[in-house]
Amino acid sequence: MTTLCAEQLSVTIGPVQVCTALELEIQSGERWCILGRNGAGKTTLLHTLCGLHPADAGQVLLNGHTLSSLPRRAIARGIGVLLQDHDNAFPASVLETALVGRHPWLGALQWESDNDWARAREALQETGLSGMESRMTDTLSGGEQRRLDLATLLTQNPEVFLLDEPTNHLDLHHQVRVLDLLQRLAGEYRRAVCMSLHDINMAVRYCNRFLLLFGEGESAQGDSATVLTPANLERLYGHELRFIDTPDGPVWLPK
Numbered sequence: 001m002t003t004l005c006a007e008q009l010s011v012t013i014g015p016v017q018v019c020t021a022l023e024l025e026i027q028s029g030e031r032w033c034i035l036g037r038n039g040a041g042k043t044t045l046l047h048t049l050c051g052l053h054p055a056d057a058g059q060v061l062l063n064g065h066t067l068s069s070l071p072r073r074a075i076a077r078g079i080g081v082l083l084q085d086h087d088n089a090f091p092a093s094v095l096e097t098a099l100v101g102r103h104p105w106l107g108a109l110q111w112e113s114d115n116d117w118a119r120a121r122e123a124l125q126e127t128g129l130s131g132m133e134s135r136m137t138d139t140l141s142g143g144e145q146r147r148l149d150l151a152t153l154l155t156q157n158p159e160v161f162l163l164d165e166p167t168n169h170l171d172l173h174h175q176v177r178v179l180d181l182l183q184r185l186a187g188e189y190r191r192a193v194c195m196s197l198h199d200i201n202m203a204v205r206y207c208n209r210f211l212l213l214f215g216e217g218e219s220a221q222g223d224s225a226t227v228l229t230p231a232n233l234e235r236l237y238g239h240e241l242r243f244i245d246t247p248d249g250p251v252w253l254p255k
Contacts, residue, residue, distance in 0.1 A: 013044040024221065031193045031209065032209045034195070034197075078160060093135065160194070166197075208224070212227055241255060
């Protein structure tokens with residue numbers, strides 16, 4: 001079983017105290033969602049969990065090993081990160097870009113195998129980009145680029161997926177398609193998934209564990225029944241909410 005743990009983790013970004021002495025354990029098959037206001041530090045926390053941002057105190061462990069003790073290649077095989085925004089520095093085709101996800105699994109002078117190419121094509125199909133393999137990335141829309149970023153991550157095939165607003169730039173159909181895919185990764189393939197989202201209702205529909213960042217280092221975590229209470233969510237967002245219980249699940253609306 002894969003486990004990504006934060007032990008006594010304290011993180012800041014500028015004047016913002018993201019968390020203080022946070023204890024967090026993300027296991028295979030779990031679907032975590034980090035919720036909080038703009039500027040609460042959701043992105044910074046995700047970056048800390050993969051080693052891109054230094055913690056002020058505490059440590060992050062992947063399968064019992066501190067990230068600081070692991071080679072970057074080992075971290076990249078274990079943890080995949082979907083950044084909030086991505087710019088392609090060099091011109092490349094859609095297929096070539098997806099294939100970048102195989103780099104952690106290749107030696108310094110090793111070429112991609114037929115299996116690597118097949119993985120990249122399968123990832124493009126799963127994200128609705130089949131038939132676009134030869135398109136250049138600078139011709140893609142924002143939503144197409146977002147799905148390509150996810151396809152590259154699927155090609156990487158890590159044990160833990162850390163996703164910063166995976167539904168950015170996506171229309172409703174593709175939001176559901178992407179979140180269905182992530183749910184399947186956790187359920188069928190036992191990957192650990194942790195994402196940040198702004199949409200409470202999508203979070204409730206697709207995630208089974210939640211971390212709320214209240215600000216000033218305070219947080220709460222647990223399942224929906226434990227932490228997604230009116231008091232917690234209204235405090236989290238600073239806005240009154242109305243809860244509606246529907247046949248398809250709970251819905252939260254702003255008053």
